[in-house]
Amino acid sequence: MTDANTYTVSDRFEDRGDIARIRFTPKSGSKLPPFTAGAHIDIYLPDVDMWRQYSLCSDPAETGFYEIGVLKDPNSRGGSTAVHRLAVEGAEFKLDGPRNHFPLDETAARTVLLGGGIGVTPMIAMAKRLHALGKDFTLHYCTRSDAVTAFKDALDSSEFADKVVYHFDDQDADQRLDLARDLPAPASDTHLYVCGPQGFMDWVISTAESDGHARANVHREYFSADVDLSGDSFEVECAESGITVTIGPKDTIAKALAKEGIKIEVKCEEGVCGTCITDVLSGEIDHRDQFLTEEEREDGDQLCACCSRGKGKLVLDI
Template sequence: MTPETIDVIVARRTQPADGIIVLDLVADADTTLPPFEAGAHVDLHLGPDLVRQYSLCGDPFDRSHYRLGILLATKSRGGSATVHRAIHAGDRLQIGLPRNHFPLATDAQQTVLIGGGIGITPLLAMAYHCMRGGKLFALHYCARAHAKAAFLDELAAEPLRSKTQLHFDDGDPAQRFDPRRDLPEPSPDTHLYVCGPAAFMDWVVKEARNRGHADLHIHREYFEAEVDKSGDGFKVRLANSGRIIAVPAGISIVKALSLAGIQVDVSCEQGVCGTCMCGVIEGVPDHRDSYFTEHEKAANDQILLCCSRSRTALLVLDL
């Protein structure tokens, strides 16, 4: 075990829906699980070069176990397929400490959580957090079909039941998610949280903007994203050593650095997780990620090295 990881045991594995398994992880003997915030995720170490991130979807006030809901991705790059095939109750695993790139706003008077498919997972933890704090909130769970929806027993029981609305694509059209009906009126105290497939999220975010919700109040977490790798080559200079490294067309900064013998921590390699974030000292990044908000992108003082490129011939990185 390294300081950044903890050893856990799979206490329970269930399959509550088509293609989705739920793992309950408990601490190894004589240890306790660190606290986590709603919206946080952990790295699941599945092999020497196989680390994947999954949201913690249990109650943040319950430290007895961590719960993960994992969808078998149709284009799995190895992570979800390995979990579904090879991880069972009783197995020992290493996970990273919880990290939160999708935190709840502390000043919200009203919170609306909108999850599409497996995007429900971080929102479940948020729902528990809001419920425990006596906050005004609503949870919308959109799924393609009833058979593909997990956590239904949990959502059908109090205390979540009265705050939850389910929306199934294969159900009565009247119950489908309708942004004009289901999104609240914008207000300075209202925050929206959206998580799910990119197309679903883009649709919800667009509708929320059209209704007048401020971009800073529309919080989102992408699980996967297409990365546009097109564009010309450029150079990066490493501020600490002064080394200049060429990043050719079609090659990511991470890859170019690796070829030069410099390793950068990565996980998703899709501009989704934030692991490869780096400060920018000079130059203007060409942001290609789904991680930063528009506001953060406009600041141009950070870049995700796995996917983003440069609008200037040279980027000086805080490396």
């Protein structure tokens, strides 16, 4: 590991709901690269040979450390349990980033943040930024119960505590998130941000869009996704090398090309981080990711090689 991207775990707090809040500082003592609200970092986990993405929940004005919140999820592919096991104070990690695919529109007149479970993490950085800017905003934070609501003590003692509304599944119906009541009226300068489990996101996004919120004003960040790799076989030709491979059902472009010695960098392998974006010269793409926007999909000139498929034959610019 080079010192430039090596970070040390400087603090760790066990919060409610099996969530560890972990702070990283640069090992070299160099300046922390700045970030904007909504950004994430990539963390390499050598034990399981995985890169995992975690949204930053620290204040974008913070210059000493990055903070993330990690839910220990035994049903995940092993990333979160590895972080919980390995990220003890003093441990060193290779980090990449920060990068921001979920930027905050700081010009909005009204902003509504909707976080489901651990999906609240980027919303916390956004709330801090919006408060610093003196903006009109509300943070709706949905969890199963008060007892598993990480960050609650910090939010309750923050200067914007009056802007945080909790919704607990185990409480009365009128206390739970009610989109008919809690979403603002659509307006060109009103922006919504949503992050959480897929079902929560699908519900919020489809309701907001059917209520008349412009798609471009409903910002979303998927932290994991169920990837559907099913479908017919198709061919991929690599224009530079001239190699052509057949991608079978359940296989991926990235894995099939790796066997031929053509490496496409992958990180999340779930179509959410954008690391594996590859240019497409021709062919019909069957997008399976959550990363590209509708407009980018319509352009038809790039795909996520970790999960997306093709119909017939695709020619890639690699």
